[in-house]
Amino acid sequence: MKKLAPVFALLSVILLVPACKSDFTYYYYTEEQTKVLNEYLDLPELPHDYTVTFPSHLSNVGLFPRAVERDKAVLGRVLFYDKKLSKDGTVSCATCHKQDLAFSDDKAFSDGVYDRSTTRNSFALGSVANFSAYYGTDLNGSSAIRFFWDNRAETAQDQSRGSMTNANEMDMTMHDITETVASQPYYAPLFDKAFGSTEVTESKVLEAVANFVNAMGSYQSKFDEQANNSTGTFTGNFGNVVYGNAFSGFTAEENRGKELYNANCSSCHSGNMGRPVLQLANNGLELNPTDRGVGAITGNSNENGSFKVPTLRNVTLTGPYMHDGRFKTLEEVIDFYSTGIQNHPNLHSSLRQGSNAKVFNFTHDQKQDLIAFLHTLTDDRLLEDKKFSDPFKQ
């Protein structure tokens, strides 16, 4: 028995081990980097996670978000909010894309440098499940969601370059941008983490902003919660699904609104809010539009007066509405669709009735039901998520 003493001693130690708690230390920035960053920025000690994971009702039908590189998104967040990247130091991407408004602006035309204004309403970056979403394997093709009201930008990089260099917005050249970025001490640690080098190039700047923008998305609304637990009808169009059955977690008003939406709006804006069914459409805003929209880009007269069709996520927050912000409220938008569609020659077929513009003639109650449903598309998480907020110390 005496000889087994060492064995018993070892067993005692084994029994004591579970009481030991693991103590792991995670580090990201060096002490010196932290010191520099803390002077200008309010960044967490460890970076936020920017992984985008779609709810099952979207991923099950083949819609995926592009992978986001966390360290580049961290850098992209700072670039997105940095006013130094504009000619007069007063405008950043966030000036026109405000987080509490689902990254839209509450002005019809946003403020640019030197009191200039944009020529179109700022598009809500939170109006889609995710701008980098694609269907199947079609990363940049026809299923990808394009940027700008006239769809002229294929990727977030193109979009960022467009805004940074637009005379009415930030009015910089990409050379100005890289020089400005290189001169700010807080960018060196961020570039080091994102790219393994402090060298600043145009493509790195754009890639970082794109990663941040691609991480944004709205996919945790009340609608998503309900759609995850429901079976919809696949429409055969880019992962578009329509949920015909009433959602158990919706009020009667919301369900009636959903029914109206499915019948009258989903064929363009999509039934599952995954991606718009139509990339562009002329919705009959006016007979003689001064802004040719997509037609001005493509030179195709059949596309004159056509603009991007958004999904309607967070739509209750993203007014004023349309490409020129002409409608201040959702009521005005629904009134327009109810009785105001103009019979433009390019008017989309789904807004036609024979050779005339369609008249939906929604009743007052129907309008209220529709608006109640649209409220279920708000993703409060996106509006408050710290990882998308302004990182600069005020």
Place this chain on the structure above:
Amino acid sequence: MIRNVLGLSATLLLMANSCVQYHYSPNFLQTPYHEQKGEAVVSASVTGGPTSLGGDFSASWSPVKNGTVMLNYYHTRSQFQDPNIFGGTSYIERSRGYLMEAAAGGYFPLFFGTGAVYAGGGIGRTRNDYGIERIADIRLNRFFVQPTFTFRNNWFRLGMGLRMVMVNFPKGNIDYRIEPDDIAVIQKLEQESPFVFPELGGNIGVHFKPVTVMAQLVLLPTQHSVDYGFDASNFGIGLSLDLHELGRNKKKPSTTED
């Protein structure tokens, strides 16, 4: 026979690990072949595959009748094969780790062969490099209880056992630039440690007095290898030297002393 053993060894070596980062890799399950007081054995094995190389060293001694003490040391490192600009392949070290431990136990004769039970514990460390100097440096300690069965005769050795281990990861120093998926695994290690699981191991050898040529294999037959980045198996070949057989080929050791 030797040719067969070597052939099997080579096949298993080629099948060995293709992954390069592990948070735990099992050492060989040592089965001292002691049957008498005074017997002492040292052994050394090499382990590895296309991307990894390790060494496993063990010493055991029976100071008293039916009692054994044992020391084990295991070191492993793995490399990442990276095509270089010259069209060749660069080998970049991505992982290294060690485990050293002591154990004690008792053995007893069975109708056929020898049975034994050992218990022990030790410390170790794994250092994984995820590229651009993103390091996860994790300490571990391990305790185990292992019943074994061994059989030996003048020219043949066979040993097998079941090792119940408890691995604890008490401390880590982690670069958070490591990819989120890998960080998630490390955080699981931190949160769910300690881990208790079985390992199966055995060895087979041909004895040429006082040396044994042997092949060793240990398996971790649980989901841990997938969930926590543990190495699922370890295979190697080695030599062991029966110290008590050195210089006394003609004289049989005492069986009665205590």
